[in-house]
Amino acid sequence: MQRNAHSEWLYRLYAPVYDLAMRTQFARARARAIELLELQPGERVLLPGVGTGLDLELLPADVRVSAADLSPAMMQRARARGRRGAVMFEIMDAMALAFGTGVFDAVLLSLIVSVVPDGRAAFAEAWRVLRPGGRLVIFDKFLPEGRPLTPLRRAVGGVIAWLGTDPNRRLSDVVTPETLAAIEVDEPSLLGGQYRIVRLRKPVADRPAAEMASSGVSLNPSCDFHKRLPRSCVALMRPDDK
Numbered sequence: 001m002q003r004n005a006h007s008e009w010l011y012r013l014y015a016p017v018y019d020l021a022m023r024t025q026f027a028r029a030r031a032r033a034i035e036l037l038e039l040q041p042g043e044r045v046l047l048p049g050v051g052t053g054l055d056l057e058l059l060p061a062d063v064r065v066s067a068a069d070l071s072p073a074m075m076q077r078a079r080a081r082g083r084r085g086a087v088m089f090e091i092m093d094a095m096a097l098a099f100g101t102g103v104f105d106a107v108l109l110s111l112i113v114s115v116v117p118d119g120r121a122a123f124a125e126a127w128r129v130l131r132p133g134g135r136l137v138i139f140d141k142f143l144p145e146g147r148p149l150t151p152l153r154r155a156v157g158g159v160i161a162w163l164g165t166d167p168n169r170r171l172s173d174v175v176t177p178e179t180l181a182a183i184e185v186d187e188p189s190l191l192g193g194q195y196r197i198v199r200l201r202k203p204v205a206d207r208p209a210a211e212m213a214s215s216g217v218s219l220n221p222s223c224d225f226h227k228r229l230p231r232s233c234v235a236l237m238r239p240d241d242k
């Protein structure tokens, strides 16, 4: 995919300086995102788009970590970082994960759904490889749901996206409608809440994804998704609730 090639080229350039820019000011938010994963000893956790591995050093030593990234230059730094506990590194597209369905207990999407060409595809893949009952945490920046995409914002956003990250993506552009009801936590984080930390838990058998998909669950535009995404916002939009 052409956009992936551009991204790989960009992150080859960024790799040597990435930690300088991204380490300190994101540290607390990273720690919170990892706390929300609620990792238990022996669990399997996946980090798609692991980058230079700034999250790796915050993970508990007693979990089994798989780390994927498109950029060999970024991943080389992640490998060199070292961590207490083993990590399996693989060059892999976050939008087409080479893992089986339901094999991970937890997935962390840290600053990746705004970077890949198709954030929804990356989310869908992370959701697929998660086991029922597993946790998926997204840490990223999102355009508030109600904010209009003006021509100026679109133009500026296009330039920023070319530089590696799309500031005009909404959470609803990423999280598939049938998984909205799985959102348990939606916290504002950095830059006055432009960055958010969202946790979803994959339903176990009592509410299969197919049933949710056919229920017509969708976003309620009257809810303030920038601040929180309460369950009521999701439940409201079931057809029989209208």
Ligand SMILES: C[S@@+](CC[C@H](N)C(=O)[O-])C[C@H]1O[C@@H](n2cnc3c(N)ncnc32)[C@H](O)[C@@H]1O
Residues within 6 Å of the ligand: 004, 007, 008, 011, 022, 048, 049, 050, 051, 052, 053, 054, 055, 068, 069, 070, 071, 074, 092, 093, 094, 095, 110, 111, 112, 115, 116, 117
């Ligand atoms: C902003 S960095 C985030 C890195 C890391 N997750 C962090 O929190 O610091 C985005 C990372 O996504 C990687 N990336 C971009 N497109 C990708 C894709 N399609 N599949 C996997 N990784 C990708 C880049 O190489 C880069 O390492």
